[in-house]
Amino acid sequence: MHSAIPDREATDIALGYAVRAPSVHNTQPWRWRPAPTGLQLFADTSRQLPATDPFQRALIISCGAALHHLRLGLATLNWSTSVDYCPDPADPAHLATVHTTRQRPTDAQIEQAAAILLRRTDRRRYLSRPIPARHIRSLAGRVSDFGAAVRQVPDPMLPRLAGPMRHAATLHSGDQEYQAEIARWSGPGRTCDGVPSRNAPAPRQAGEIPVRSFAEPTLLDPADHPDGAQWLVVGTPRDDRRAQLRAGEAISALLLTATSLGLATSLQTEPLGMLESRQEIRTQLLHDCAYPQAMVRVGWSAGHAAPLPETPRRPVREVVEV
Numbered sequence: 316m317h318s319a320i321p322d323r324e325a326t327d328i329a330l331g332y333a334v335r336a337p338s339v340h341n342t343q344p345w346r347w348r349p350a351p352t353g354l355q356l357f358a359d360t361s362r363q364l365p366a367t368d369p370f371q372r373a374l375i376i377s378c379g380a381a382l383h384h385l386r387l388g389l390a391t392l393n394w395s396t397s398v399d400y401c402p403d404p405a406d407p408a409h410l411a412t413v414h415t416t417r418q419r420p421t422d423a424q425i426e427q428a429a430a431i432l433l434r435r436t437d438r439r440r441y442l443s444r445p446i447p448a449r450h451i452r453s454l455a456g457r458v459s460d461f462g463a464a465v466r467q468v469p470d471p472m473l474p475r476l477a478g479p480m481r482h483a484a485t486l487h488s489g490d491q492e493y494q495a496e497i498a499r500w501s502g503p504g505r506t507c508d509g510v511p512s513r514n515a516p517a518p519r520q521a522g523e524i525p526v527r528s529f530a531e532p533t534l535l536d537p538a539d540h541p542d543g544a545q546w547l548v549v550g551t552p553r554d555d556r557r558a559q560l561r562a563g564e565a566i567s568a569l570l571l572t573a574t575s576l577g578l579a580t581s582l583q584t585e586p587l588g589m590l591e592s593r594q595e596i597r598t599q600l601l602h603d604c605a606y607p608q609a610m611v612r613v614g615w616s617a618g619h620a621a622p623l624p625e626t627p628r629r630p631v632r633e634v635v636e637v
């Protein structure tokens with residue numbers, strides 16, 4: 316008879332998938348604790364970015380992405396999972412407990428799990444080649460599995476996105492606390508895991524939609540054409556911790572599905588840490604019907620663009636309590 320709980324080796328393999336999840340500034344703000352009731356996920360609030368993410372929303376979304384990566388890792392080992400979200404009202408840092416039963420993975424789970432090692436945040440410009448509508452439908456379908464929705468921003472509406480992106484970038488450029496945080500978490504002087512210089516290209520030109528700038532970028536962007544990325548906004552009908560966690564799972568599923576379709580992706584969330592700019596995106600792009608959780612650039616990388624280096628991760632032993 317199969318045991319109902321993965322053994323230590325299986326858990327470590329699945330956690331090896333979980334640590335590959337995307338996280339804001341690569342903060343990796345998660346801790347895992349194996350318990351008799353299931354594998355528990357905790358927010359590591361010591362890794363919060365107070366100037367970038369004052370409400371911990373991006374932190375919780377990052378943990379949701381790790382939860383989704385873990386579930387895919389377990390699926391590849393023939394474990395199906397169910398999740399108790401926010402199971403302990405007395406401990407808000409306890410975000411989820413994952414329960415397991417024996418079951419073979421679906422094709423979609425195998426495809427997404429295989430994309431985990433291939434996916435990278437690609438902040439360079441993309442080709443202007445269109446994305447087939449069926450690809451966008453696949454991405455939207457994955458996101459809806461987690462109670463979220465995707466809005467593709469049509470070209471005539473891009474100025475409505477560019478406005479709050481530019482406003483946030485301008486405010487942050489004069490915000491010393493934010494700049495000190497970026498210097499701690501990116502570039503050659505970073506004192507934490509963070510985003511290496513080799514993963515960030517030079518800031519965009521005036522007139523382009525700005526994307527988040529990191530310290531001393533060195534990634535070459537070979538594009539000599541305007542960015543052809545399609546912009547998607549992921550939104551949720553509610554905005555509590557559970558919705559944010561599930562948004563993280565949805566975003567993870569979107570990114571991995573895009574990777575398996577050969578598409579490049581880059582999350583962009585700079586305005587969403589600011590109440591006013593987030594509200595503007597909610598009103599202008601989501602008609603006040605959903606809470607924006609992340610913007611995603613999606614598109615085709617230029618054929619001659621160099622493969623992107625991996626962004627380093629903490630080893631499993633640093634994020635698991637034994």
Ligand SMILES: Cc1cc2nc3c(=O)[nH]c(=O)nc-3n(C[C@H](O)[C@H](O)[C@H](O)COP(=O)(O)O)c2cc1C
Nearest residue numbers: 337338339340341373435436527582583584585626
């Ligand atoms: C909630 C969240 C917000 C993010 N926001 C941004 C952003 O504003 N700009 C950006 O370039 N990358 C953003 N990222 C991507 C992370 O910087 C990236 O996942 C991390 O550096 C690890 O690199 P990788 O995705 O290549 O593995 C975000 C990721 C998450 C999960």
